Amino acid sequence: MNSQHEQFDTVRLNAIPITEVARHLGETVRKAGVNHFTLCPWHDDHHPSLSLVEGTGKNYCHCFSCGKGGDVIAYAMQRGQWTFQEACLWLSAEFGIPTTTAGWNNLPQPKPHPVTKPVEPVYTYIPMAMVDELVSTENSLCRCLMRMFHPAAVEGAAEEYRLGSYTLNGQDDYTVFPCIDEQGRVRNLKVQHYDSDPYSARFAHSDKSAYWLGRIWADNGRLPKDAVFPQACLFGEHLLARYPDNYVALVESPKNAIFGTLAYPQLLWLATGNKGMLKREALLPLRGRDVIVIPDCDAVEEWTRIVEGLPDLANFTVSDFCRRQAPEGQPKFDIADYLQQQLWAQPF
Ligand SMILES: [Zn+2]
Numbered sequence: 001m002n003s004q005h006e007q008f009d010t011v012r013l014n015a016i017p018i019t020e021v022a023r024h025l026g027e028t029v030r031k032a033g034v035n036h037f038t039l040c041p042w043h044d045d046h047h048p049s050l051s052l053v054e055g056t057g058k059n060y061c062h063c064f065s066c067g068k069g070g071d072v073i074a075y076a077m078q079r080g081q082w083t084f085q086e087a088c089l090w091l092s093a094e095f096g097i098p099t100t101t102a103g104w105n106n107l108p109q110p111k112p113h114p115v116t117k118p119v120e121p122v123y124t125y126i127p128m129a130m131v132d133e134l135v136s137t138e139n140s141l142c143r144c145l146m147r148m149f150h151p152a153a154v155e156g157a158a159e160e161y162r163l164g165s166y167t168l169n170g171q172d173d174y175t176v177f178p179c180i181d182e183q184g185r186v187r188n189l190k191v192q193h194y195d196s197d198p199y200s201a202r203f204a205h206s207d208k209s210a211y212w213l214g215r216i217w218a219d220n221g222r223l224p225k226d227a228v229f230p231q232a233c234l235f236g237e238h239l240l241a242r243y244p245d246n247y248v249a250l251v252e253s254p255k256n257a258i259f260g261t262l263a264y265p266q267l268l269w270l271a272t273g274n275k276g277m278l279k280r281e282a283l284l285p286l287r288g289r290d291v292i293v294i295p296d297c298d299a300v301e302e303w304t305r306i307v308e309g310l311p312d313l314a315n316f317t318v319s320d321f322c323r324r325q326a327p328e329g330q331p332k333f334d335i336a337d338y339l340q341q342q343l344w345a346q347p348f
Contacts, residue, residue: 008088012097014072018052018059021072024094025079025110041079042068080110124227126186126214131178134164139175140194141255144204148343149262157261161236161254166191168211176213177254179273180238182285187230189213190254190273204340206255235271237285243268248291251335252299259336260294267292275299278306286314297322298331 019029019036027038030048040050040063049065062069069075076087086108092099093107137146137158142165145154157163164176168191177190193208217223235254246268251257257269270286272278291314295303300320307316326333 008092008099009097010073010088013088013091013095015059016072016091016095016097017054018061018072018075019054020095021076021091022052022079025076027079040065040068041075042066080108082108082110121228123230124214124218124223125230126188126217126223128184128186130217130222131162131164131176131180131186131189134166134176134189135159135162136165137163138173139163139165140173140196141175141192141204141258143173143196144194145258145262147198148340153262153265157258160239160261161258163258164189166213168193169208174211177235179232179235181233182237182240184238187233190232191216192255194255204255204336231282232273232277234277234282234285235273236269239268239270240285240289248286248289250286250291250293252296253334253336256294256335259339263339275302278303280310280313283310283313288314290315291317293318294321294335295319297326297333 022029022036022038028048029036029038029052031037036052036054037048038050038052039045039048042050042063043066045063045065050061050063050069052061053059060069060071061075068078070078072091073084073087076082076091077084080087080090082090089099090108090110091097135158137143137151137155142154142158142163145157162178162180164178165172166174166176168174171193173196174191174193177192179187179189181187189212191211191213192206195202195205195207197203212229214223214227214229218225218227234250236257240248246266249257249260249264249267249269251260251269251271252273252275254271254273257271260267260269272282277283291307293303293307293316295318300318300323304318307318310316322333322335322338325338330337
């Protein structure tokens with residue numbers, strides 16, 4: 001009988017350190033505790049769950065996710081997508097173990113690790129300490145607000161929403177709006193400048209493009225160069241847990257949320273930041289809440305249509321307040337415009 005086993009020294013093949021076999025097959029091997037881990041070839045693995053166990057007579061693999069595993073030859077067969085014969089041939093050649101078989105000319109090559117789904121990026125969250133060091137009211141928006149509201153109230157709002165000040169393009173009074181999610185993780189920080197000249201028609205309106213600090217910090221080396229930032233969340237989302245019983249007021253721009261909280265502090269003001277956030281996934285943190293949605297003048301129909309599709313998510317009410325208050329020909333009229341109009345007549 002000339003069985004496959006007689007052509008190969010399977011005892012020696014199964015004694016090749018299994019971490020070395022994985023490396024030679026092109027896998028990344030990481031040490032965690034006493035064991036090593038790599039991607040499991042038996043299932044669609046994106047986070048290494050195959051443990052490679054070595055030492056004192058042990059040399060095998062076991063997957064903590066799908067439960068499969070085996071000895072060196074079994075691992076090589078599965079990883080290389082080989083027959084028993086092919087796996088033994090490759091192992092013998094790769095690690096210099098003599099065989100009696102002829103076939104050295106057709107050495108099998110391992111196939112790339114099978115990946116069926118795109119690997120989800122590992123997101124970078126920004127350390128809270130980097131937000132804390134920016135918190136201040138020395139920015140152009142707070143300067144505008146202090147002409148309309150009590151400075152102590154503005155200080156309080158900046159503290160709660162973690163508003164900050166940042167220097168960009170030679171100007172030290174850009175306003176920082178951190179995007180902190182319900183788990184308290186900082187997803188990114190939006191940076192914007194406002195016209196703080198009280199005699200300007202654009203007073204308290206943004207007068208320059210917006211920036212994202214995560215990207216700026218990745219470019220200047222304060223965060224990893226290859227950082228991938230998660231999707232933005234609702235502005236003020238981190239306050240939901242702090243005020244579990246308050247009625248929520250939802251507006252589009254963070255500036256409107258700040259004006260809102262100063263004028264009507266009994267409501268918890270949140271902002272979507274942009275229209276792309278008007279979807280179930282982004283509004284999930286509002287689950288079970290009473291929410292009054294206050295769209296800008298021209299967005300009442302769109303917001304109404306969207307929240308009507310989410311009756312199970314929260315108790316939404318859409319207010320057409322801005323449209324009712326808007327002067328003729330001002331389609332972008334928002335809650336901040338309204339409050340400015342009311343308060344500017346008698347500045348604080
Ligand atoms: Zn597995």
